[in-house]
Amino acid sequence: MAIxxxxxxxxxxxxxxxxxxAPPQQAKRHILAKTWAAAxxxxxxxxxxxxxxxxxxxSGFKSAILPGPATTLTDxxxxxxxxxxxxAIGTTLRRAVIGFAxxxxxxxxxxxxxxxxxxxxxxxxxxITALQTLPSIVWVPFAIIxxxxxxxxxxxxxxxxxxxxxxxxxxxxxxxxxPLLLRAGKTMGLRRVSLYRHVIMPATLxxxxxxxxxxxxxxxxxxxxxxxxVIILGQPSLGVFLSNDQDQADMAGAISIILVILAVGIAVxxxxxxxxxxxxxxxxxxxxxxx
Amino acid sequence: xxxDPGLDETRTGAAIRIDEVSKTFGRGDTALVALDRVSLSxxxxxxVCLIGASGCGKSTLxxxxxxxxxxxxxxxxxxxxxxxxMFQESALFPWLTAAKNVEMPLRASGVPRAERRxxxxxxxxxxxxxxxxxxxPHELSGGMRQRVxxxxxxxxxxxxxxxxxxxxxxDAMTRDLLHEVLEGxxxxxxxxxxxxxxxVREAVRLGDRVVLLSSRPGRVIGEFGVDFERPRGMDSAQTxxxxxxxxxRLREEIVRHGH
Numbered sequence: 001m002a003i004x005x006x007x008x009x010x011x012x013x014x015x016x017x018x019x020x021x022a023p024p025q026q027a028k029r030h031i032l033a034k035t036w037a038a039a040x041x042x043x044x045x046x047x048x049x050x051x052x053x054x055x056x057x058x059s060g061f062k063s064a065i066l067p068g069p070a071t072t073l074t075d076x077x078x079x080x081x082x083x084x085x086x087x088a089i090g091t092t093l094r095r096a097v098i099g100f101a102x103x104x105x106x107x108x109x110x111x112x113x114x115x116x117x118x119x120x121x122x123x124x125x126x127x128i129t130a131l132q133t134l135p136s137i138v139w140v141p142f143a144i145i146x147x148x149x150x151x152x153x154x155x156x157x158x159x160x161x162x163x164x165x166x167x168x169x170x171x172x173x174x175x176x177x178x179p180l181l182l183r184a185g186k187t188m189g190l191r192r193v194s195l196y197r198h199v200i201m202p203a204t205l206x207x208x209x210x211x212x213x214x215x216x217x218x219x220x221x222x223x224x225x226x227x228x229x230v231i232i233l234g235q236p237s238l239g240v241f242l243s244n245d246q247d248q249a250d251m252a253g254a255i256s257i258i259l260v261i262l263a264v265g266i267a268v269x270x271x272x273x274x275x276x277x278x279x280x281x282x283x284x285x286x287x288x289x290x291x
Numbered sequence: 292x293x294x295d296p297g298l299d300e301t302r303t304g305a306a307i308r309i310d311e312v313s314k315t316f317g318r319g320d321t322a323l324v325a326l327d328r329v330s331l332s333x334x335x336x337x338x339v340c341l342i343g344a345s346g347c348g349k350s351t352l353x354x355x356x357x358x359x360x361x362x363x364x365x366x367x368x369x370x371x372x373x374x375x376x377m378f379q380e381s382a383l384f385p386w387l388t389a390a391k392n393v394e395m396p397l398r399a400s401g402v403p404r405a406e407r408r409x410x411x412x413x414x415x416x417x418x419x420x421x422x423x424x425x426x427x428p429h430e431l432s433g434g435m436r437q438r439v440x441x442x443x444x445x446x447x448x449x450x451x452x453x454x455x456x457x458x459x460x461x462d463a464m465t466r467d468l469l470h471e472v473l474e475g476x477x478x479x480x481x482x483x484x485x486x487x488x489x490x491v492r493e494a495v496r497l498g499d500r501v502v503l504l505s506s507r508p509g510r511v512i513g514e515f516g517v518d519f520e521r522p523r524g525m526d527s528a529q530t531x532x533x534x535x536x537x538x539x540r541l542r543e544e545i546v547r548h549g550h
Contacts, residue, residue: 013419013468020432184382187357187375188396188447198395202386283385284429 067252076256088236089260092227095151095237099158100219106159107166107215114167115174125171131164136222140229149230157226162219169211173204206279213272220265304370306451306483307333307356312365313508314351325351327508328365335450338477338484340498342491342537344545348509349487353453356485372483375449379456381436383428389439390415390424396446414442417476434465438472445476452477454486458493467525470496474522491534491541496525501537505544513540 029037050069057068067075079085114120114128139160143153177200185199227239238261245254314326325348333339341349354360355367357376375396383392390411397407415421418438428436437457444452458466474497477484488494494501495517503513515537519529 010419013472016465016468017420017423017432017435020435021430180378180380180382181384183359183376184378184384186359188443189399190395194399198398199384202384205386282427284427 065249065251067255072252072255072259075252076259079253079256084236085241085260088238088241089264091235092223092238093264095154095158095227096220096223099155099223100162100216102155103159103162103166103215103219104212107163107211108170110163111167111170111211115171121171128164128167128171131160132168132218134161136161136218137225139222140226143226144230149232151232151235153230154223154226157222158219161222162215165215165218166208166211169208169214170204172211173207174200176207177203206276206283209272209276209279213269213276216268216272217265220268224261304368305332306335306337306369306372307331307485308366308368308370309352309356310366310368312352312355312362312367314348314355314360315363324508326355326362327510329504329509329511331502331511333451333483333485335483336481338486338497338499340494340501341485341487341504342489342494342501342541343504343509344489344506344541349504350455352504352509353455353485353487356451357453369451372450373448374451374453375444375447377437377440377444377452377454377457379459381428381433381440383436383439383443385428388425388427389420389431392428392439393424393442393446396443396448400448410446414446417445418442418472432465434461434469437461437469441473441476445480450481450483452482452484454484456488457486459488459490463525466493470525471522473497491537492525492530495530495533495537496523503537503540503544506548512544 053069057063057066110128114125136157139157140153143156143160147153147156181199181203182195185195190198224239224242227237228243229239231240231243238257241257242254245251245257309329309331311328311330312326313324313328316323316325329348329352331339331341341352343349351360353376355362356369357374359376383389384395387395393411393414394407397410402410411424412421415424418441420435420438420442423431423435428439431439440457458469461469470493476482486494486497491501495515498517501515501517502511503515504510505512515533517523517533523530
């Protein structure tokens, strides 16, 4: 018996390793099958929504105003062939990216300072959470008074709504930093900057990405709210389109724009989920039912 | 600082010298005396097991020797030797592979990349995990994680290894095998080891000496030399015989607390 020969534990260890690691063989499914498995519930939900919409339309509810799916989707199809819509999508996305980048820098700096400096944490920690609960629309009048009807005003709204969520993500990550990992880092001679780089930052990454995702969602809300109110001449945006549709009582147009905004939101959310899922798998905290 | 690498050239005397060390947490009425004038020394190349019931300040003592915390009074010295600390939990970084975990102390001390790769391969081989370098901690078993943690501790180029119940969470079979691995490495690398455990037979199996600590406050209350030949079995008559003697002594101490 290998266990009884202390000079040679190698064979026994190797055997034990193999036994403990024998993985539950999971059948590898084809990529198409996997995509289909993830997609069909969503498609089903979409079809269900269209069916309900069509039923409401057929029931004659507000039939003078409310168009059916067929009319609306035709409208959307036509709009998608116009350069104007794409230019509006471009403007809105550009603002989203710039605003989010600003919020990322500000939120990260504030979050890092607040999580590392104890008195600051006590002073503004709860304020940041309070800011996060503030509806994005309340910043619109504030921004217009401060900056006038400008792009700056819109970006301000995005930053004010996105940055607190990003800062909060970082603070939450620092709060749940396992003390044992810090101790391990310190015993191997990691100090200050190297400790931050090799232990604290990677350990807080999952919470940080969750904060980013939330920050994006809040910022997107703020952006559209800002754009509907702040109309800049010669700069068509998704918000301006919505506002115009409202003025002309063009319900098919309004619903089309809502669908476009929804689609962009879903696309970015999928991107975040992809990153999130990858990180969680690396950290070993993933459940395989990632959506 | 006990871990200052600049002092490497002046290694002197005992590998660990703990002289009348006390540690008190808090102050006033709520002060807790964790360690009370503990004196203990570990000779170079010696394997000393520290045993005691819960609340005897074993972990506190290791933190002090590792330089993670300062004693309230008394003196500690490792004679310029570097220390490495291992915990009951592997404390591996979950975002790094096994190999990258082992590499981290080398990066921290500025070892060049090419040399790092070589040393990591060598260390993984030492703990017999060469085939698992690219696995992440959550993909490994508890015993394998502790072996990675051991390799990581060895990567710190320490002469003094401080171990805080490192095998406490493992099943008996795995633990027995890891005893053999550790004993082999200890002998080949001529390490000085201070090994904390609450398992008496484990202490007898591994230690040149077994030191008993009392609880609340922690104080050295006895010492047993283990002079029979290595490798010892956990279940051999000699091991069990001495373990019984030590347990009796520990029981006396616990009974004293009941009064």
